[in-house]
Amino acid sequence: MTLGQEYLLLVFLSCCGVVQVAAAFGGLRGLLLFGDRRFSVVMGMGLILGSLAWFFWDGGRNIPDTGGGIAGASQFGLFILGGFLALLFTFLATSLTNFRRRPSIDTTDGLLSLRETTFVQALSSNLSTLWKLYRKLTKKYSSG
Amino acid sequence: MEAVSQADEKVFLWINHWVGDFPLFDRAIEWVVSDYLVPVVFSVVLLGLWFGWRSQAMRERHQRGVMLAGIGVGTVSAAVMTMNLFYFRLRPFATHDVEMLFYVPTDSSFPANPVAVTFAMATGVWMANRKMGTAMYIIASIYGFSRVYAGVFYPLDVVGGALIGVVATCLVHLVLKRIEPLPTLCLKVARFLCIA
Numbered sequence: 001m002t003l004g005q006e007y008l009l010l011v012f013l014s015c016c017g018v019v020q021v022a023a024a025f026g027g028l029r030g031l032l033l034f035g036d037r038r039f040s041v042v043m044g045m046g047l048i049l050g051s052l053a054w055f056f057w058d059g060g061r062n063i064p065d066t067g068g069g070i071a072g073a074s075q076f077g078l079f080i081l082g083g084f085l086a087l088l089f090t091f092l093a094t095s096l097t098n099f100r101r102r103p104s105i106d107t108t109d110g111l112l113s114l115r116e117t118t119f120v121q122a123l124s125s126n127l128s129t130l131w132k133l134y135r136k137l138t139k140k141y142s143s144g
Numbered sequence: 145m146e147a148v149s150q151a152d153e154k155v156f157l158w159i160n161h162w163v164g165d166f167p168l169f170d171r172a173i174e175w176v177v178s179d180y181l182v183p184v185v186f187s188v189v190l191l192g193l194w195f196g197w198r199s200q201a202m203r204e205r206h207q208r209g210v211m212l213a214g215i216g217v218g219t220v221s222a223a224v225m226t227m228n229l230f231y232f233r234l235r236p237f238a239t240h241d242v243e244m245l246f247y248v249p250t251d252s253s254f255p256a257n258p259v260a261v262t263f264a265m266a267t268g269v270w271m272a273n274r275k276m277g278t279a280m281y282i283i284a285s286i287y288g289f290s291r292v293y294a295g296v297f298y299p300l301d302v303v304g305g306a307l308i309g310v311v312a313t314c315l316v317h318l319v320l321k322r323i324e325p326l327p328t329l330c331l332k333v334a335r336f337l338c339i340a
Contacts, residue, residue: 010184018188018191018195019195021192022191022193022195025196026196031195048188055180056175059171059175060178062174062177062178062245066250070180072179072221072257075180109200110335110337110338114338126337126338
């Protein structure tokens with residue numbers, strides 16, 4: 001693996017870990033990969049510390065970008081990509097593992113609605129509400 | 145100005161001359177000084193602050209802090225890039241006999257860009273959470289010190305970078321207040337998408 005790929009993996013794993021820890025503390029059950037909050041905290045901390053230990057095992061990785069290191073702009077881009085992939089993975093995986101959760105009545109609370117429901121259920125509920133509103137508002141202007 | 149520069153160099157040489165005397169400390173500094181450790185840890189903390197609160201009010205307060213930190217980092221990076229177009233200070237190793245614990249960078253020594261970025265993040269968080277922000281300021285200061293110890297920056301570069309990071313983020317805070325419906329609207333859109 002190149003340093004860039006290793007960095008991307010570090011960001012992905014540590015972001016997955018921190019979201020699990022934060023979701024456990026924030027009571028966002030719909031964002032937990034496993035139902036148990038304590039287990040999620042331990043797993044999240046394990047992911048963060050484990051990925052950092054793996055990446056920095058041989059030292060500070062102090063390599064210039066002219067010699068295989070990662071330039072500042074690329075580092076920023078890789079972090080955004082890794083963070084995005086981690087969130088996408090968490091949202092999709094938790095929507096699958098928690099699919100038995102009932103959709104919350106009010107999903108307009110954003111993250112708070114993920115206490116009761118999953119990301120996919122909450123988002124689809126919000127989009128459906130928006131679509132209904134759009135149809136209602138545009139009905140009198142439509143010819144059909 | 146010359147006297148300040150000479151004093152800066154003296155302080156730098158005094159700090160850097162300890163390299164090699166304490167191998168374990170040097171090893172620890174090689175980790176702290178890394179381009180990856182502190183920035184990644186800070187960014188992960190920002191992500192945690194975005195998600196990890198039980199009440200909507202606390203969550204929104206911290207999300208505003210994270211937004212501020214993010215925009216602050218962008219502003220600081222642009223400010224440092226612009227400054228480097230007009231002012232270039234040679235790195236310490238270019239003019240002194242320096243013990244290096246880091247690779248040889250080629251960009252301007254003043255201001256210390258990585259320090260400016262970490263202080264911008266710390267300031268954004270400090271606006272929302274004093275304890276966490278203070279902890280981040282302390283870590284950012286250690287990061288800055290490690291860069292001087294490793295022979296990469298003069299102390300004034302680090303102090304300048306820290307000041308630029310803090311001031312730029314405070315300015316962004318004022319601008320965000322002036323354009324107030326916009327940040328709230330962004331948060332509302334993010335809330336609709338269930339990511340805030």
